[in-house]
Amino acid sequence: MSEALTINEAAATTGWSARMLRYVEQAGLIEPRRSPSGYRLYGAAELQRLRTLKELLAAQDIALGEVGFAQRLRRDRELRDSIDGWLDAEPRRPAEVADRDWLAFEKDKHTALLDVVRARRTPTETTPA
């Protein structure tokens, strides 16, 4: 037994709806354990978590999916690294010291293509009908 609430009881104490509790679970944020017959069982820890989650969403004005994404970010190091890497690249300067280096590297690859496009500025086909 171990004092645990079923979904509607948990809903009543936490202010979520039963529907939302299932949704939160599906979002991978709070997964209560199950009784042998499959009933969701919310313990004190889960209830607390549900309440704080609610406060978090309200306080920061974010959505469930965003918390889920943050969770994914911390679990998936590769994802985190590649996004961070992209964001770390030049944030706002057109030609900075640090930029020049990686720019030189990449620009090389596309230099020809750039010229091609600039040459096409006269013909009537920039945007193919």
Place this chain on the structure above:
Amino acid sequence: MSEALTINEAAATTGWSARMLRYVEQAGLIEPRRSPSGYRLYGAAELQRLRTLKELLAAQDIALGEVGFAQRLRRDRELRDSIDGWLDAEPRRPAEVADRDWLAFEKDKHTALLDVVRARRTPTETTPA
């Protein structure tokens, strides 16, 4: 001047549509500088950024909004801290050493409420019609 492309040219080189370029800008991810008359001007840096952004989205199978959110996360320390704080709290155990501490703190506040609800398990009003 400083060799920069206008939006349709930039679209052609990067594989995005002009529409999407404006959208990406609105998402706060890549904001090209403007000509005196307001035309968007994409320099080599922006073009590169557009290409790598595209690769990032494809490789990690994420959406523009998620990159935007990651950006928001790193800019807004308070947001980051509160989400991290929530995720750091007990991930899966019902009663752990670390949990016990903050649980004891919070549980106190809600202990009475919990009892009230468990008492209501008999009457016909768990879910108010």
Place this chain on the structure above:
DNA sequence: ACAACCTTGACACGCCTGTGGTAAGGTTGC
């Protein structure tokens, strides 16, 4: 001065999210 480009703003449309229902069927307590 005209064609070809740019700008913002809007409508549209399909898909995903958040949320509430409802239906068909197990579980449980009295």
Place this chain on the structure above:
DNA sequence: GCAACCTTACCACAGGCGTGTCAAGGTTGT
């Protein structure tokens, strides 16, 4: 064995995202 609960699986509906497209109006190059 019945009422009250639980489960999953759908339908619905508003609102946001990703995109295209169109309109009304400025800019620009030849």
